[in-house]
Amino acid sequence: MFASEVLDDVNEPHEVTDWDEALCRDASGAMTLLFFSDEIRDIRQAKLVCLGCRLIDPCLAGALERREPAGVWGGELFANGRILTQKRKRGRPPKHRPEESIQLTA
Ligand code: SF4
Structure with missing residues (x-):
């Protein structure tokens, strides 16, 4: 790359966050x-x-690009580089689901 190309790149307007x-x-x-x-x-x-x-x-886009291993980024929870749509409570899941969480299909 020539110096003039570097200078052209530096002078390009970049989106600043x-x-x-x-x-x-x-x-x-x-x-x-x-x-x-x-x-x-x-x-x-x-x-x-x-x-x-x-x-x-930009926060969410960056987290996706970096494949963030954990934490909340851009309004989403990440685990192992992916967005987790649901987070389970700590500990073992109950053997029997409570009545109110069982949804009936028609
Ligand atoms: S508040 Fe949320 S969206 Fe804003 S920079 Fe922090 S993690 Fe990203």
Whole structure:
């Protein structure tokens, strides 16, 4: 690559994402605990924070591209590089499902 090509690339307008505007970015680290928690309530809270964040789209796209191994990114929960649509509670699943969770089909 010639120097002129490098300069052309540098002078191209690039979309700038200011991660300082991320709502999860705090100095205390409290958000880190929330966004990487195993507790369903915390995960729900983290997703709600993301919904108010203007960086949700680039954040989700980046997490998908990096195949994030864990945590809430861009309003989604990640596990092993994929979006988890449901998070089970900790521990063993019950042997018998509670009555109210059994759905009848017509
Ligand atoms: S979308 Fe969520 S995880 Fe991504 S920067 Fe915003 S608050 Fe943080």
